[in-house]
Structures are given as C-alpha cells and as structure tokens.
Amino acid sequence: MKILVTGGAGFIGSHLCDALIERDNDLTVVDNLVLGRKENISHLLGRSGFEFIEENLLHEEGMRTLFKEGHFDMVYHLAANSDIQKGGKDPWVDYDLTFNTTFHILQLMKEFEVKKFFFASTSAIYGETYDVLNEDYGPLRPVSNYGAGKLASEAFISAFSSTYGFQTWITRFPNVVGERFTHGVIHDFIHKLQKNPKELEVLGNGEQCKPYVYVKDLVEGILYVVEHASADYNVYMLGSDTRTKVKEIAAMVIEEMGLDATIRYTGGDRGWVGDVPEFRYNLDRVNTLGWKAAYTSNEAVRLAIQKALGK
Incomplete structure (x- = not known):
C-alpha cells in the first residue's frame, strides 16, 4: 500500500x-x-x-x-x-x-x-x-x-x-513507554537522578496507578x-490488563541505575492539573479479536528503563 x-x-x-x-x-x-x-x-x-x-x-x-x-x-x-x-x-x-x-x-x-x-x-x-x-x-x-x-x-x-x-x-x-520517548515519568525520573543521584522528587504521593x-x-x-x-x-x-504505581516506577529506575537514592513525594493524589491518577482497561474486545500484549505493565516499564539506560 x-x-x-x-x-x-x-x-x-x-x-x-x-x-x-x-x-x-x-x-x-x-x-x-x-x-x-x-x-x-x-x-x-x-x-x-x-x-x-x-x-x-x-x-x-x-x-x-x-x-x-x-x-x-x-x-x-x-x-x-x-x-x-x-x-x-x-x-x-x-x-x-x-x-x-x-x-x-x-x-x-x-x-x-x-x-x-x-x-x-x-x-x-x-x-x-x-x-x-x-x-x-x-x-x-x-x-x-x-x-x-x-x-x-x-x-x-x-x-x-x-x-x-x-x-x-x-x-x-x-x-x-520504550525507546525514543521524549518525555513521561521514566524520562523525567532518569534525568532527575542524573542531576541529583541522592534524591528523587516524585510528583504526587506515588500511588498513581495506570497501565x-x-x-x-x-x-x-x-x-x-x-x-x-x-x-x-x-x-x-490497546494496552495491558495490569497496572503499575508511580512509586514502583521510581523504585525500578533507582534500582536499574544502581543508586541508593531516597524518594521525596510532593504530596497530593496526582502529579499536575489534568493528570488522571488512576484508571484501568477492559481489553475483552481486542483479546477476542486475537491480540494480547506480550508484556505486563511492570515488564514494559522495566524494559523501557533498561532501554533508556542503554542496557
């Protein structure tokens, strides 16, 4: 075509x-x-x-x-x-x-x-x-x-x-998430830790939970x-039927970077105005069609972190 x-x-x-x-x-x-x-x-x-x-x-x-x-x-x-x-x-x-x-x-x-x-x-x-x-x-x-x-x-x-x-x-x-991203939570966390390896600022309370x-x-x-x-x-x-919390992403980024950073939460249930703190998908329609994501949400996040760090 x-x-x-x-x-x-x-x-x-x-x-x-x-x-x-x-x-x-x-x-x-x-x-x-x-x-x-x-x-x-x-x-x-x-x-x-x-x-x-x-x-x-x-x-x-x-x-x-x-x-x-x-x-x-x-x-x-x-x-x-x-x-x-x-x-x-x-x-x-x-x-x-x-x-x-x-x-x-x-x-x-x-x-x-x-x-x-x-x-x-x-x-x-x-x-x-x-x-x-x-x-x-x-x-x-x-x-x-x-x-x-x-x-x-x-x-x-x-x-x-x-x-x-x-x-x-x-x-x-x-x-x-994955190679070539230009913004987003993983991108932000990595750049914050590159500037200050001892502390990671996380917007909100870290309980935000999304696929x-x-x-x-x-x-x-x-x-x-x-x-x-x-x-x-x-x-x-399209997506995964599993979800990941922001605090889990923070922990994974710190671990994959080999750091011993502390996490500081800014508080509140969301990171910014317009942020939706939690949602989940019903994927029955696409699963019935015959497609299912190869990676869980946590696996996707960890793989994206590793790719961003050149692992």
Missing part, C-alpha cells in the same frame, strides 16, 4: 514506520519535527519505498500538494501534542496540534478520496473515573486539553467516516487491529 504517516518521526510513529516498512509498504512520512526527531527515522532515510517530508500539517498549500502527488491508499494519523502538561498551560497547543491537525487531514482525505484511516487516540478522552474502561464507556468527560482534543477528533472522524465512506480504525492507548504498554508491543497491536478488524468503523482499546 501507499501510506501516509503523520507524526512518523515521533516516538510511537517512528516505531510504526519500522513495522510498516517491514511489511513492504511504501511510506511517506510527514512531521514538523516539533516533537519528532529526524534521528528516529535516520535508518530509513534513503531506503526504497520511504520518503520523509518536513511539513506543518496545518500548512494548506504544502499538504494539498503532498496529497495530490501521493495518491495514498491509507493514512495513519499519529501527529498530535503528546505533552499533556504543555497543553494544559496553553489550550491553543492542543487545539492546533491535537484537534486541528486531525480536521485538516480529514478534509484532505475527503478531497483526494483516500478511504482508509487510522487514528491514534488515548485513555485521556475518558477523564477521571475509577470504573473499568471499555470502548463503549460513557459519558466521556476529559479533564485535560489533550484529552478534549482527541475526543473532538474522534467525533469528527466518526462523522467523516459515516458521511464520506472512510473505513476507520481507532485505537486508544494508555501510557506508552503501561511497551511501544513495540503497542505497534504490533495497532497493525493487528488494522489487519483483522474489518468493520467500516472500528474502535479498540
């Missing part, structure tokens, strides 16, 4: 590119390199069937030319603001980078008659709840601008899919859903 990957130089997007190339697809990657890094895809540059274009998805002229010349069979849309704290400080960040990028891609797909679409969504659309989350859970009340941008994106994707005949796959992720999934595990889940779910509109949760 001729595939466009938006955000393909980013953390998850670059791993997806690796997997799609291995499946003998022709890829065009577009990324503005605000969060993405060219080194994430440097091993693919110059390879037959791979093209990288540095472009802003909101740049109408450049993107129309890209679609006109690309003759794409499918779009994998991963471009978004992935830094929830940054979006919380400035709502325009998620309006432009999380929602508006999606709307522009949908408009271009409509204009150039691209009929297959994948969207990377998130658990953040659900907001703060202690219920077990599944694909049909509601009402959805996001507490972060990032979650709101993703939920608004899903609403327009649903409308465009129905109105213009797109076949759509949406997968909702929990916390994703974590290893990035390559996640990519296999994405492609499994796209290859095996055949409805016109497909929505699946």
